[in-house]
Amino acid sequence: MATSGPVFRRLVGAVVAGVALAATSGCTVPVDAVAGVSVTVDGHLLGVMMICGHHIDGATLYVESDDTDKTVTVGSWMSARPHKAGLVIWPLDSPAAGWTTTRALVPLTAGTTYTLYGGTKDNSWSTTDVSFTRADRDRLAPGEVLYDDVSDDGDESAVVVPLARFKATACRDM
Numbered sequence: 001m002a003t004s005g006p007v008f009r010r011l012v013g014a015v016v017a018g019v020a021l022a023a024t025s026g027c028t029v030p031v032d033a034v035a036g037v038s039v040t041v042d043g044h045l046l047g048v049m050m051i052c053g054h055h056i057d058g059a060t061l062y063v064e065s066d067d068t069d070k071t072v073t074v075g076s077w078m079s080a081r082p083h084k085a086g087l088v089i090w091p092l093d094s095p096a097a098g099w100t101t102t103r104a105l106v107p108l109t110a111g112t113t114y115t116l117y118g119g120t121k122d123n124s125w126s127t128t129d130v131s132f133t134r135a136d137r138d139r140l141a142p143g144e145v146l147y148d149d150v151s152d153d154g155d156e157s158a159v160v161v162p163l164a165r166f167k168a169t170a171c172r173d174m
Helices: 004-024 134-139 163-169
Strands: 033-039 045-051 056-064 071-083 086-091 099-103 114-119 130-132 144-150 156-162
Touching (some): 144 163
8 A cells, every 4th residue: 555655656656747748749638628727705716617428537737838739737627536527626625525636735926837638547538728817716696617619610719607508518519
């Protein structure tokens, strides 16, 4: 049992490295889920994913570094079980049942753009990503989701919608 912690950390590190490598190389991971963020009544940040068909194992929050080829992870989470098609919501700044925080969320700073995305352990599926700032988070009301919507012509734009609308339309809008 003592070896499961280091093995898990190595696995998570490999997943993060694989996703980062795929993001910066010509390879792309198929997208089958939509990532978003929301807040609780008391303003705590929530990760939100609408999984469209396959599964997602975890999520990473990162910022672009000054070196454009690199990202800096500021939070990461792995689920105890793969999440299949449907809505998934979990707190990003506190422990959550069924989730392991593999890198505790650092406090968000003003003027920094954060990006949240999800993926699988084997890098076979991913979510769209959502970028936001602390000011974007502060403007969210409980029950609203900020995510990047893709129009019919392929343009992406950040939108804020009620959770019910996100759940009903996010997969259709991919």
